[in-house]
Amino acid sequence: MTTTTLHDVRFIEPAKTRNYLNEDYGFFSWVLTRDHKRIAILYLISVTIMFMVGGFFAMMMRLELLTPEGDLLTSDTYNKFFTLHGIVMIFFFLIPSIPAVLGNFILPLQLGAKDLAFPRINLLSWYLYIIGASFGTYVIISGGVDTGWTFYTPFSTQYSNTHVFATTLGAFIVGFSSILTGLNFIVTTHRMRAPGLTWFRLPLNVWALYATSIVMLLATPVLGITLIMLMIERVLHVGIFDPALGGDPLLYQHMFWFYSHPAVYIMILPAMGVASDVIAAFTRKRIFGYKFVAFSSLAIAFLGFLVWAHHMFVAGISVYSAMIFAFLSFFVAVPSAIKVFNWTATMYRASVSWQTPMLYAMGFIGLFTIGGVTGLFLASLGLDVHVTDTYFVVAHFHYVMVGGAVMAYMAGLHYWWPKITGRMYPEWWARLAALLIFVGFNLTFFPQFILGYLGMPRRYHAYAPEFQVLNVLSTAGASVLAVGYALPLVYLLLSLKLGRPAGPNPWGAVGLEWTTSSPPPKENFHETPVVTWEAYDYRGMMKAMGETQNV
């Protein structure tokens, strides 16, 4: 065991070194791999395909909404498209995106470990994901489902004659994939940290993934149970949610949102972790208020469980209960705001370099803040009555999930791409894509806030003519957004062949993952690293490099 110094800048040509990509060849070396890095690549390919499928449905919806009349899709088809868009994007893209792709790849590297604690379970989780996604694909091919991604009863149990059973079974199975990933991350973080890597030396990305894993582990089983009860009622007509059989439809909503609200934090917490790492790297500073940011991840994970019924304010729940949930919902804004303020404070008087990951991280902070603040509008009991089930809600959660989670996913993907592939992406094209995504996103979703406030309801394929101008803006934005997302697909793939070799630490960043070669060897580190520096010790790094300037 020898000490790997932080500032070891050995430059190794990726193609000429033995690494996880050229360690073994052939189809089975991939689909039977236990290497967390290869499993991350398998996830990357899978979720990218699902993202394109979900994006297709989104584009078709936006095209339909170009005109007030329902002229492109019938109302039934439109119902199926928004349902499939939601299901594919949430269950098969957003939830696995950062944890299962970036987390899988980076977590053991950031911990100085050779792999996750349970490599076989890691592979099993990918297979479960694929089985779940196969059910989703079957549903898409065989006629779709029209319940909305929330599968609300009694429509889903009694009236819908689409593929509710297969879809919920797919979501149920993919839930286990999520549980296993969470379990793996928790055990790995507890047991496999490198010598010297104490909890407060961990990158904030690890704290965020840890908090995410707790949510995955505790919330997902409730979704599983709820979907099973839904299937039992639909197939066997056992009265659970149907009032005629002694059930309560709101019980379904309570149980569904007990998972699905924390699921939002499964999407946004890892995004916050990525943002922390990226901001530290491109401001050359330790994150301001490190411990506050670290504990705010755990606070969000905890408080995120106490707010679910704000999705049900107009559904007929008790007003007293609604008041409690409104209060608790406001409370969750506190740790989120701590993060936003601390990221901003980190950038204060820093020498910020505006490379692509930082552009995305900046976009993340701004868009997530808008998404979060409009969430407080929705948590306000009175205002919620006005905007419930309007485009205001659609805009709000897209600001959080796309403006927040997807922006951070793109930030992380670009930040760690050199580590994953050993090659750099083309910076100019990447900046252009980041700009297009930011502009396209705002053009798509900002008009929807106004539309919603003016009273345009969500989930209809036709609308009143006075809403057309804003809808045209939104569809135009979606087109820009689509180009923005297509660009990285092209240049990242091309960079595999044409990108210049990255070297172990192209960003000059602090962190164990940057002390090993790019791409890393199969066992991650040639020698077990010993950590002697604090998290984000850019000051120490500068000192070691003989620079005297203040950072």
Add this chain to the structure above:
Amino acid sequence: MSDSLPPQGGHVHTPLHHVTPISTYLTVFAALAIGTLLTWYASTLDLGMMNTPIALLIAVIKATLVILFFMHVLHSTRLTWVVLIAAFLWLGVLFVLTFSDYLTRAWPIY
């Protein structure tokens, strides 16, 4: 959450392994079977308001037996207990906040 070094390099944490005799398993199995029969028998009686509580009570006792003996929690480490208690606390959160709705809902309106 301590700042202590993580276990590594030779430090292995092995709890004392408790071997449960087969007779215990058989006894627990018999208790579970009796519990099932009791559930069935209770369902044939009309106990009024107590129908559901009685059924739930039997179910809770059975679940406790499974957790303690079949899942080996009785002789497990404190960490296992912490995880178990945390899981039940979470269930408590679900119950308490859900009942904040059910117990105060304006039922007569519906």
